[in-house]
Amino acid sequence: MARDTVDARPVDTIAALAETLAEGCKPESDFRIGTEHEKFGFHTDDLSPISYEGASGVEAVLTGMEQLLKWERIEDAGKIIGLADPTGGGAISIEPGGQFELSGAPLESLHQTCREANSHLAQVRQVAEPLKIGFLGIGMTPDWQRKDIPVMPKSRYEIMTNYMPKVGSLGLDMMYRTSTIQVNLDFSSEADMVKKMRVGLALQPIATAMFANSPFTDGKPNGFKSFRAQIWTDTDRDRTGDIPFVFDEGFGFERYVEWAIDVPMYFVKRGTTYHDVTGTTFREFMNGGLRGRIESPEPTVGDWDNHLSTLFPDVRLKKFIEMRGADGGPWRRICALPALWVGLLYNQDVLDAAWELVKDWTQDERAALRARVPKDALQTPFRSGTVLDIAKEMLKLSQEGLKRRAIMSDGDLDERVHLAPLEESLAAGLSPADVLLKRYEGAWNGDLANLYRDYAY
Template sequence: MARDTADHTLIENRDQLAAYLESGSKPEAEWRIGTEHEKIVFYRDGNRPVPYEGTAGIRALLEGMQALTGWEPIHDEGAIIGLADAAGGGAISLEPGGQFELSGAPLSSLHQTRDELAGHLAQVKQVAEPLGIDFLALGFSPKWTRAETPVMPKSRYRIMTNHMPRVGSLGLDMMYRTCTVQVNLDFKSEADMRDKLRASLALQPIATALFANSPFTDGRPNGFQTFRGEIWKDTDTARTGGLLCAFGDDFGFERYTDWALDVPMYFVVRDGRYHDMTSVTFRQFLEGGAPDTLRDKTPTMGDWKNHLSTLFPDVRLKTFLEMRGADCGSPEMIVALSALWVGLLYDCAALDGALQLVSGWSAEDRLLLRNDVPKAALALPFRGGAVRDVAREMVELAKGGLQRRAVVANGEDETTFLAPLEEILSSDRTDSDRLLGRFSGAWGGSIEPVFTENTY
């Protein structure tokens, strides 16, 4: 998230909170695609992490991008921590360990998504090259320990860093060492949101398997296809997971609101300062339970919007839906993630097919996928077959959806962006499989070649 929200509208009742979620409903002609991805930043000299400060640090990288793009700087206690396109386009922000994130603009087609990504990577490489900086295309930092990883000067991250060890053993690794790609998509109504959320929640572990790209930790194989996926199993479980309530008969905007109300908060912002709210849920905050250290205890819609951005289910509901299950990877894989979900969720026949595909799955089936995919990925046995079989059906449904969208540029429709996934399924080898093969073969057991072979 590039900037925390400042909306001083007072909260009068619970219905107002659910109505905010419902306000995202829009006609199909206005549906857009928003793609976000993170990159691990490193110095080419020694494959070292990049600190915030210094003439060739993260701050210098942000300042260079500001000069190049003309985007508006975002500051936190005087430190530049992001950029925003004032024309309503994308934004650049920092994750806790310096992961460099692009939050793309809302776009109409996957062709535009590809072009936006290519333009951003060209710009960031132009600025980074003189600084001796490059970027890794992986889902997890492969070499540096958590202690070696830089810390970015963002107030919300200080609060989260203090809180994470209280609620899980891997939350700090999630913050400081993971890299993800996600796509944000629209819905037209509560019923449409419900269908899309249920289908994508059930299928999110299948996407996690297809995009597995984080097999190394501290310079050696970690035993997982996607260690980033494993980390989310022990990161603040009150706000993560498969969102079981979404599969209940009463699920809708109000039910999600009730779930969110009972999740502990992270912070509120008052006069530009972040205040620790981890001791109370949002419901308790509404009922007057704010800590005594907070002088202005009046809940606002800005507080609610910021709270929604600190919830981390596998698919997150705001005024749009966020698909949150994939390791980051190559530019082709970044666009493939958007293509997969656009094909499935933006075509009614594909969405019906996805719902039919998962209709017989029990809560136990969904939990098994979420728990075991990080280690086995496509090879995980599932319902008489394997995850690879479900992945093939998922990609075929998405391909049909993209064909029916029939959005063409330069003679190609959007199905071309599924090619990396089709190749993975044809070879039955994930990106992690390929990396592990290189590590034990041509790399001779050294992690260093990943810093030249897996960069943008």
């Protein structure tokens, strides 16, 4: 999230909070695709993480991007922490450990999404190469220890850093050592939102397996295909997970609100000040729990939007739906992740077929998938087969959805072209992590310096 919301409209009832989510409903003709992707910056001479300050740091890259793009500067306590397209397009932000993120513009087609990603990576290279900085797309830092990763000067991250060890053992690893690709998608009605949330949550572990790309920690194999996904299982149980209530009869906007308002907040922003309110739920906030502690102690829509951005379920609901299960990866997978979900969710017949695929899965089965996939990825057992079998069905449905969209590129190809990396990996039965491990054990001879050489953008 590049910029915290400052909407000052008061909000004091569950119905009002639910209405802010319902504001996201839009006709299918207005559906858009918003892709976010993160990457790790490193010094090309010694492969160490880049700090915030200095001639070859995050600040220098952001300033260079500001001059190149002419985007608006976003600051926190006088320090540049991001950029926003003044025409209402995308935004650039930094994650806690300096992960460099593009939050893409809401676009009509996957072809546009891929052009946006390619343009962004070219622009970043243009600025970073003279600074001897490279960028790596992977789910978790392969060899940096957490103590060696610099802390970005962002007030909300300071609050989160202090809070994370109180609620889980791996939250700081999540903040400082992981990166992701995710896609934000629209819904037309409450019923459409419900079906997309259910399909998304059921199939999120399958997407995690397909994009698993974090098999190394502290310079050696960690025993997982997606250690990033494993990290999320012990980060903060109040605000993460597969939120099983989504599958309950009667689920809708208000039920999501009922869950969200009982999750402890991180902060409330007033002016330029971030107030640490950890331990206070949004429900308590609505009931006057911050009176006497902060100025203007009544909650606003901006407070609510900011709180929603600090919830981390596998699929997150705002005025749109966020698919959050994929590890960061090579540039082709930046296009493949939104392609997978757009194909599944943006055609009604295909969405219905995807629901038929998963609707009889039990909560125990969904939980078992989420627990096993980080370790075994595509080889995870499920019923009489494996996750690879489900992934192939999932891909086939997505291909059909993109075929029906029939949106052509300048080269007269439809959007299925962006699924090519997934077709290749599923045909081989290998996740990206499987390939990395084979290279580590083979041609790389256990030297992860090769990873930076072969996989940098």
